[in-house]
Amino acid sequence: MATGRTVDKWKRVYVGGYDFSGQARSAGPLELTYDAAKLTALSDPINGYLPNHPQCNIGAINSVFDNTATTGIHNRLATAGTKRTVSVAQGIRAVPGLGDPVFAGEFTQGEYTVAEDGGGVVVNLPFQGWAGDATTLLLANPWGVLLNANTARTAVNASTGVDLINVSTAGGGYMVYQVTASSSAAHTATLKVQDSDTNIDADFDDLALATTGVITVTAGVSGLVAISPTATVRQFVRWQIVLGTATSVTFVLSWHPGSYVTP
Amino acid sequence: MTEAFKLATVTNSIAALGVSISVVNALGETVTLTIQDIDEMTTDAIEQSQCPLMRPRVDNFVTLDNGQFLTRDTYGADAALKSYHYTLNYVFYFCPVGQGNTVLGQYAAMVTAIVAAVLYFSNHTDLAGGHELIPRLVNFGPVEDINNTKFHGGEIAFDVMQFAEAS
Numbered sequence: 001m002a003t004g005r006t007v008d009k010w011k012r013v014y015v016g017g018y019d020f021s022g023q024a025r026s027a028g029p030l031e032l033t034y035d036a037a038k039l040t041a042l043s044d045p046i047n048g049y050l051p052n053h054p055q056c057n058i059g060a061i062n063s064v065f066d067n068t069a070t071t072g073i074h075n076r077l078a079t080a081g082t083k084r085t086v087s088v089a090q091g092i093r094a095v096p097g098l099g100d101p102v103f104a105g106e107f108t109q110g111e112y113t114v115a116e117d118g119g120g121v122v123v124n125l126p127f128q129g130w131a132g133d134a135t136t137l138l139l140a141n142p143w144g145v146l147l148n149a150n151t152a153r154t155a156v157n158a159s160t161g162v163d164l165i166n167v168s169t170a171g172g173g174y175m176v177y178q179v180t181a182s183s184s185a186a187h188t189a190t191l192k193v194q195d196s197d198t199n200i201d202a203d204f205d206d207l208a209l210a211t212t213g214v215i216t217v218t219a220g221v222s223g224l225v226a227i228s229p230t231a232t233v234r235q236f237v238r239w240q241i242v243l244g245t246a247t248s249v250t251f252v253l254s255w256h257p258g259s260y261v262t263p
Numbered sequence: 264m265t266e267a268f269k270l271a272t273v274t275n276s277i278a279a280l281g282v283s284i285s286v287v288n289a290l291g292e293t294v295t296l297t298i299q300d301i302d303e304m305t306t307d308a309i310e311q312s313q314c315p316l317m318r319p320r321v322d323n324f325v326t327l328d329n330g331q332f333l334t335r336d337t338y339g340a341d342a343a344l345k346s347y348h349y350t351l352n353y354v355f356y357f358c359p360v361g362q363g364n365t366v367l368g369q370y371a372a373m374v375t376a377i378v379a380a381v382l383y384f385s386n387h388t389d390l391a392g393g394h395e396l397i398p399r400l401v402n403f404g405p406v407e408d409i410n411n412t413k414f415h416g417g418e419i420a421f422d423v424m425q426f427a428e429a430s
Contacts, residue, residue, distance in 0.1 A: 005336075005344065005426055007394055093394060093426075 001099035001162075002092040010091030012150070013061060014178040014252050015077060015084050017222040019150060023066045023073050025122070027088050028059040030103040032142060054140045057129040058086050058107045065114060065121040070219075073123060080112045083131040085222040087176055087252055089146050099162045100146045102254035104176040106134035106224050136226035139174055144256030147193065147239040150180055152250040154243075160199045161238025164257055169233055171258030174226035175210050181250035185218035188244035193255050199236040206240070207233060210255075217249045229258050266427045268347060272392030273423055274301050274319065277351070280390075284383045286315055286376040289358035289369045296380055298353075309408040311359055315376055320352040320418070321409075328422070345427040350399075353421070354406050355380065356414040373415040374403060381419060395424035 012021040034051035066072035077084070087104035089096035096102075110128040114121060130137070145162045175193050182189070192211035194204040209227045227233075239253045281298035288294050289311075299318040309316060328350045337344040357373035360366060377400070384398035401418035408414065 004428065007424075009395070 001097065002094060004092065006090065006092045010094060010096065012089045012091065012096050014087040014089075014150070014180070014222075015061070017085075017178050017180060017220040018071055018076055019178075019180050020061070020063060020073055023063045024061050025064065026060075026062045030088060030142070031055060031057045031059060032140075055129055056105065056140065056142050058088065058103065058105070058127045060124060060126040061086075063123050063125070065123050073125075076220075077109065077125060078112050080109050080125075082109050083107070083133055084109050084127070085176060085178065085224060086127070087178055087254060089149065089252070089254070096146055096149050098146060098149065100149075102144050102146045102176075102256075103142050104144060104224075104254050104256065105142045105174075106131045108132070135224045136174060138229045139172065139226060139256070139258050141173075141256060141258060144173070144176070144254045145237070146252070146254050147175075147237065148251055148253040150178075150250060150252045152181070152248050153239075153241050154248045156242070157194075157238055157240050158201045159238065160201070161194070161196065161204065161236045162255070163199065163236055164233070164255075165235075169235065170230060171233070172227045172229040172231040173210075173233055173255060173257045174224055176224050176252075176254050176256065177212060177222060178252040179215075179217050179219065179221040179249060180252065181219050181248075182217040183247040183249070184245075185216075187217055187246035187249075188214050189217045189246040189249045190214050190242040190244065191249070191251060191253060192240050192242070193253070194238050194240045195234040196236045196238075197234050204236075204238060204240070207237070214244055217246050217251075231258075233257065266345070268427065269392035269425055270325070270349075271301065273390065273396070273421075273425070274351065276390035276392055277353075277421065278303070280383065280387060281317070283387075284380050286379050287372060288315055288376070289362050289372060296376075306409050308410045308412060309356055309414065311362060314356050314358045314414070315416075316356045317353050317380070317419070318356075320354050323352055326350045326352060328420070333427075347423070347425045347427060349423055351421045351423060352401070353419045355416040355419055356406060356408065357416045358414060360405055360413040360415055362415075369415050373417070377403065377417050377419070384419070384421070393423045393425045395422070397422045 013024040033055045036049040037052045067074040107127040113124045196204040278298045278300035281296045284296040335343045399420040403417040405413040406416040
C-alpha cells in the first residue's frame with residue numbers, strides 16, 4: 001500500500017454497482033462537516049462552539065454525457081431524488097489497491113443536469129448528503145479502507161488484510177460493496193468482512209453481521225451493511241467470499257470503521 | 264526526506280515505448296519506432312535507414328512551457344513538498360525530404376506515422392519517473408538533423424509533472 005501524495009487521476013468512482021471511472025471527470029468535494037452549535041455566554045471572553053450533527057456528502061459527480069446501453073451514466077443515473085450507494089476510492093500514485101482510502105456510503109442524488117462545457121456535453125450530479133432512508137444513520141465516518149479493488153475473485157481469500165492502525169476497536173463500522181461483474185447474472189455468492197488480531201490467514205474470523213448474506217451477484221448490485229456502533233472490530237480486516245452458484249465475482253469492497261482513537 | 268529529480272527516468276521510460284509503437288515507414292513497411300534516449304544520441308547525420316526515428320531535441324530539450332519549474336506545495340523551505348513541472352521536446356524524423364518520387368510524396372505517410380505515435384503516447388501516460396505525463400503534438404513540418412538535412416517529420420512534446428519526494 002503506497003502512502004503520501006497523489007493526483008486526481010487515480011480516483012475511481014462506483015455508483016450502484018457500476019464503474020463510472022471512465023466517464024466521471026470529478027467527484028467531490030468529499031465532505032464531513034460538523035454543524036457548530038454556538039454556546040457563548042455573555043461573560044465568556046471568546047466565542048465557543050460544540051460540534052452538533054455532521055454533514056456527510058459525496059459532493060457532486062461531474063461526468064461526460066454517455067448513453068451507452070446498460071453502463072452509460074445517462075442510462076443509470078438520470079433519475080434524481082434517489083438513494084445511491086457510492087464509493088470513491090483514492091489511489092495513491094496508482095490505481096486504488098488494498099488499504100487505499102475510500103469515501104463511501106448511501107447518499108441522495110439531488111439532481112441530474114446536462115450542460116455544455118467547451119463544446120462537449122457533460123452531466124452534473126450533485127448529492128444532498130447522507131440519505132435519510134439509508135441503511136444506517138448510526139455511524140458518522142465515511143472514510144474507510146479498500147479491501148477488494150474491483151477485482152474478480154474465484155476462490156476464498158487466504159491472504160493478509162489491512163491494518164486499521166489507529167482505529168477504535170470498539171466502534172463498529174460498515175462495509176460497502178459494489179458488484180460490477182460475475183460469472184452469470186443469475187448466480188449467487190456471499191461477500192463479507194473478516195477481522196483478526198494477527199493478520200495471519202488462520203486467525204481471521206467472520207466479523208459478526210458484516211456480510212451480505214447470499215445475494216444474486218450481477219453488475220448493478222450494491223449496498224451497505226452496518227454493524228453495531230459499539231461492536232468490537234479487531235486490528236486487521238480483509239475481504240472474504242463464499243461462492244454459491246457463482247464461479248467468479250468482480251466487486252469493490254470497503255470497510256469503514258465507526259470511530260478512530262484520538263491521537 | 265529523500266528527493267529525486269527523475270528526468271533521466273522519464274526519458275528512459277519514453278525511449279522504452281518505441282518497441283511497442285508500430286508505424287509504416289516511407290517504404291511502406293510496418294516497423295517499430297526507434298526512440299533515442301539522452302545517452303544514445305550522436306553527432307552523426309541521420310541515415311534514411313534509421314527512420315522513422317524520434318530523439319530528444321538538442322536545443323531546448325527541456326523547456327518551461329507550463330510556467331514555473333519548481334513549485335513548493337507545502338510550508339517549509341528545503342523540507343517542503345515540492346513538484347517539478349517541465350516539458351520534454353522531441354523531434355520525429357520520418358524520412359528525408361525528397362525520398363520517393365516527389366518532394367511531398369511521403370507527407371501523408373509522415374502524418375499517419377506521427378499520429379500513430381502520439382496515439383500510443385496518449386494511451387501510455389503512466390510512465391516511471393513522472394506523476395503526470397501528457398503528450399502534445401507541437402507541429403508537422405520539415406525538421407533538420409545535425410547536418411541541416413531536411414526530413415519530413417514534426418515535433419512532439421511531453422508535459423511532465425513529478426513530485427520531488429522519492430517514491
